[in-house]
Amino acid sequence: MSAPLEPRDERPEGSAGPAAAPSASLADGEWHRLHPATPLLRGGIAFVAVVGFLLANLRERIVELVLGSPDGPTDPLDAAYQNGQLGWAGLIVAAALVAGVVLFFFSWRVHTFRVGDDVVEVRSGILFRTHRRAPLDRIQGVAIARPLFARLFGAAKLDVSVAGQDAKVQLAYLRSADADRLRVDVLALASGARAAESRRGAGPTETASSGGPGATALPPSPSSVEAAPLAPEPSVAPRGVLETRMREFMAPELDPSTAPPESVVRIPPGRLAGSLLLSGRTLVGLALVAVIVWLVTTDRLGFAVFVVLPMLLASVGYVYNRFTRSLRYSIAGTPDGVRIGYGLLSTSNDTLPPGRIHAIEVHQPLLWRLAGWWAIRIDRAGAAGEGSAQASTTMLPVGTAGDATRVLSLLLPGLAAEETRRILDAGLDDPRAGGFVTAPPRARWVRPLAWRTTGFAETTDAVVLRTGFLWRRLVVVPLARVQSVRIEQGPWRRMLGLVGLDVQTVAGPVHAQLPAAERAVGEAAFARWSAAAVAAAAADRTHRWRAHPSTGSASGPGRDGDGGASPSGAGERMEP
Template identity: 65%
Template sequence: MTQPAAGDLTDGQWHRLHPATPLLRGGIILVAILGFVLANFRERLVDWVFGAPELPGDPLQTAYERGQLGWAVVVVVVALIVGIVGFYASWRMHSFRVGDDVVEVRSGILFRTHRRARLDRIQGIAISRPLFARLFGAAKFDISVAGQDAKVQLAYLRSSDADRLRHDVLVLASGARAEVSPAAPAAALTAADGASAPDAATAPDAATGAHPDTAAAASAGLVNQRVRELLAPELDPSIAPPESVVRIPPARLIASLVLSGFTVVLVLVAAVVVVSSLLGRREFFLFLILPGALAAIGYYFNRFTKSLRYSIAATPDGVRVGFGLLSTSNDTLPPGRIHAIEVSQPLLWRPARWWMIRINRAGAAGEGSAQTSTTMLPVGTVDDVRKVLGLLLPGLAGEHTRELVLAGLTAPSGAGFTDAPRRAWPLRPFSWRRTGFAETDDAILLRSGFVWRHLTVVPLARVQSLRVSQGPVLRLLDLVELAVHTVAGPVRASVAAVDRATGTRAFERWSAEVVAAGSSDRSHRWAEAPDGAATESPQP
């Protein structure tokens, strides 16, 4: 069993997590609970330990007068030792290894668990750095794999190791193999030792006392390193071309939150409460206004901080989405992991011409952070949408396809789309002109909505199934509904009203194209040569 070292985590050996993991995963909570218990229940504790039914005055003072204070201290110390030993044992038993095909994690003391994730099934890698963990130079490493509850988590790794491990894992998952010269591993380890030099230098100096100035300099260097990490941008400018980076100005982010549907509901509720208060129902103020105001502030603050410093860019490892101010997170999606894309525009955003992009991705439907992991662009302009779509699906970057996407967003009808016929207006009185579909060489495009505009893009290779259906009303109007099924997520790909003959022909054509696209898809090993020979991947 070895400690993690930069550049040496994919050697197939078992490694342990960051030494501060016990503290970050629950040590602080243990201390806080013990402090709360001692502060609020010490009288009952003393009564239970020493069998004194009535203790006048301060219980600890009484225990001191009876010569039993030492036992109370022993109880507290034993509880602390048990907690520390438990966390340490949990850390010792929690290990991981990365091989050529799988990532494995073992954990547990009494009940052991062993999780395995196939590299060719990886859907994305997320690295989060909570504020408290950043003070220790630690990061949480999550590997999302196709399947329900299939996430593999390493909490916590050294922050620099997490970035290196992400690159190495994705290189292995891509089918490529990095060609490294014999001197490269030594250079990598030397660089890693240099990065952690303050930690290494402090130990011998503190033990021997031979070089106090060196120890002080090492401590100062460690502090400076942590300050640089806290102030550094979430996305390193050197790993992504500037023209591929999309960012959200804070002013636009604030305005989009103010012009959201939540604000409309909040205003309506506030109006009802105010009217009720004017009519004498003042209890509404206490029971609705105050809790509602606190909930609204929490909602806006959470959405703002989750999208602050938001960026999406093309990196050598895949499309990377990052956000956060004090606590930062980033999610890297390898090629071919996007199952559906939805570009939508709420009514209040239409004057500003802003749009939102969400996606369906395998392994994200059941995650607690699904809202974050499926939102690729919280709010952006048409140019931002074009750029993000080109990053997510490079096949949409062509000139003709860009014009088709723009038409799907803004054109009232036609413009390359097969729209619903006029007889569909009883079902879609306002949006029947915008209800339709189009095709490219590798994707299906569906558009709908007049008040809330939607454009859905589904890659042919990611389609799970197709459905054409016709209820009594649709049969009366000689219409059908087309649905394109993908993995579970916020995006639903369907067009509600299409001419029967046209929709049937599209269903048959798409069925054949989906089979052909699926059989030729190689995105599970996106860097592997067609003949199976691995390509070379340079070190970052």
């Protein structure tokens, strides 16, 4: 039986003396190392596979180069045995293995991280050193990913997303329980809970730390319950490795104790499969199958195999990945923001603190209309340049109108008011039902099909835009996250007495644009939204969401340091 997983004891390099007791938290301001299996998980297996491929395909050249027997056996072992060089061959293989192990060891040893009071830092590299810093006041989200192979080692990858292009700090890999605890600590530091605790008269205390004076202790966090499923209980005997791995595999991505059950939205597998079958990618795949059949029957097998078949395999792979990734999907509200979990074999969950959502889009493809399904995606700072931008911006892959309304209330708690919910329900159903200012009839010359459903509404802390006829879209932009408001009028719109409005936020999949509105109505809305955005940004306190107890809105902060430029107070007019 092995001992339960505990945080590593790390001392500064060069320190002497006996090791102190392990720190209760990795967020103690000291430098720590990653999981010992990190080199293997990050590239060791790929390295072995590449070496094996080269040996299998170049073994004749290797035999000729090393053993000097081009006319002998092509098998390296047979050639070494016949030439009496088996010992030298074994020595070369052993030296290569030792060199690989030494290289991986030093790469692991120099890859360290530190979590201080206001920054997360990572140092890595042997020949070329890198040092990445993530200021806590710019954090946009904290995600934990557990790939299938890493789960076998009890490891997890923690990503700290900050505002900026390619500014994510990644800790790959940590022990799974350590990753859960570190996320709690990072969110507690970023939320301003320590400053709030100090103001209440509970000054910072010192705790023992290896290799130096103790760091200030974190205040109790309401979200500390999130790490409970993986943390060892004092009253339970130490579990074996196999039992620990089984508990980690079976544990839900979202702990039900972190949020009320009614705040969680889950997707049945049947609905998920149906949404993928009715997606455009599936239709493209069916069309490619028809093309392959036609090419085969017309004796054009080469074109079908080398051109059309790879396209079909790519479509099938995309649908399969979407299905497996969205299984066990769930979303819930926690004390430190919205938590989204998904994945079957390789799992992931992401925590979005309050004030990190710039825009929300609820959209409905044409084929989903009969089933009444909707999907939700968002704009968030720092996600535009990520390889997994689509996954990190998708909040609801598919759901009913009720699910969409519930997720909107989680993302922006200010939308939970009864009057606001009526506006959202009207936007999802028919904006002419009430609460929306729709485009005039002459807008049909600009939007022939969608002029009746084009309009906008206003709430106390957000702007709601509705567009689309075949592909319905409802966009919600928190006023505190508006970077600028633009009004434009080209020759055609000027002749019709119309204007277009554009509410600009960070780069992302959501585009908050209103293509047509009455000129007088649009100009009045332009002035109101510009002034309201400045006022909302000045009053926003969500960049330190637990430092101000009154902060309850998830609308974005109005600080540049949180990834969105604060409104300057001036909108932008564009006329030819």
